[in-house]
Amino acid sequence: MIVNAKKMLDEAIKSHYAVPHININNLEWTKATLLTAKDLRSPIILGVSEGAGKYMGGFKVVSAMVRAMDESLGIDVPVALHLDHGTYEGCIDCINAGFSSIMFDGSHFKIDENIEKTKELVKMAHNNNMSIEAEVGAIGGEEDGVIGMGECADHDECKRIAELGIDFLAAGIGNIHGKYPENWKGLNFKTLEMIKEKIGLLPLVLHGGTGIPIDMIKKAISLGVAKINVNTECQISFAEATRKYIESGKDREGKGFDPRKLLAPGFDAIKSTVKEKIEIFGSKSRV
Ligand code: 13P
Numbered sequence: 001m002i003v004n005a006k007k008m009l010d011e012a013i014k015s016h017y018a019v020p021h022i023n024i025n026n027l028e029w030t031k032a033t034l035l036t037a038k039d040l041r042s043p044i045i046l047g048v049s050e051g052a053g054k055y056m057g058g059f060k061v062v063s064a065m066v067r068a069m070d071e072s073l074g075i076d077v078p079v080a081l082h083l084d085h086g087t088y089e090g091c092i093d094c095i096n097a098g099f100s101s102i103m104f105d106g107s108h109f110k111i112d113e114n115i116e117k118t119k120e121l122v123k124m125a126h127n128n129n130m131s132i133e134a135e136v137g138a139i140g141g142e143e144d145g146v147i148g149m150g151e152c153a154d155h156d157e158c159k160r161i162a163e164l165g166i167d168f169l170a171a172g173i174g175n176i177h178g179k180y181p182e183n184w185k186g187l188n189f190k191t192l193e194m195i196k197e198k199i200g201l202l203p204l205v206l207h208g209g210t211g212i213p214i215d216m217i218k219k220a221i222s223l224g225v226a227k228i229n230v231n232t233e234c235q236i237s238f239a240e241a242t243r244k245y246i247e248s249g250k251d252r253e254g255k256g257f258d259p260r261k262l263l264a265p266g267f268d269a270i271k272s273t274v275k276e277k278i279e280i281f282g283s284k285s286r287v
Helices: 004-014 029-039 050-055 057-071 089-096 111-127 153-163 191-201 214-222 234-247 264-281
Strands: 021-022 045-048 077-084 102-104 132-137 141-143 144-149 168-171 204-206 225-230
Touching: 004 021, 004 225, 021 029, 021 077, 021 214, 021 264, 029 045, 029 057, 029 141, 029 234, 029 264, 045 050, 045 057, 045 264, 050 077, 050 089, 050 191, 057 077, 057 089, 089 102, 089 111, 102 111, 111 132, 111 153, 132 153, 153 191, 168 191, 191 204, 191 214, 191 234, 214 225, 225 234, 225 264, 234 264
Parallel strands: 021 045, 021 225, 045 077, 077 102, 102 132, 132 168, 168 204, 204 225
Antiparallel strands: 141 144
16 A cells, blocks of 8 residues: 555554665566565655666656555555655645655755755655655765765754754764765764754654664664665665576576566675565564
């Protein structure tokens, strides 16, 4: 069932677990993620970046596919369809396309502009019964082959954004999208604690979930993180499993080239990755 993400994250914060946000890229990703969440009785958030939305044919296509699949597969756990790192215009498109949740990423604007735009979108999202995530402090990642280190968010700025009525907050605490470099210093728990002190029970979001050691994940959850975003790890497990299938020559045996066979190992690999995340984040058997 498609719902907004507010209730699921409020419950997660109270019971000290995190809901996985899994970025989807196509039908296989969506089906693998939904079926795993259903099997393990976990709430789940399907994240769609603007690039992935475009790739799938537009936000309306994504919304129609997810809603239809949710119904035809009998998904009886809470599912949020969430825009990931949206621009102002992207957020409006997703409100109109039937998403149930949006993220406005105004972290690259000066704080006053981020506040102004976030405030407008909070109103629009809530008028449409949608949840909204905002961001303070840029999250690092690879751009043109250079890995930028994650910024740490200013806790007073977090407080100002939290007071706008958003439903959950992404704050940079040294986390990075994609693989972590060897010299990564780890999550900055001091920053996380200071932010938590300023924002109370508002759920926090940890981006860059791929490759964070389990003990750091657990500590972050204990300090108020209730949503953890994972993208790269599913892409890697899908690619590795597909590579194995082709390298072992299976696509050349019988009808092994049939996409339903060719993509099956990657599909199963995504399921295993999502299962692992649900277990580590503690969201299993919560529904
Ligand atoms: P990773 O690709 O590092 O898992 O990060 C995903 C993410 O944060 C999406 O917003």
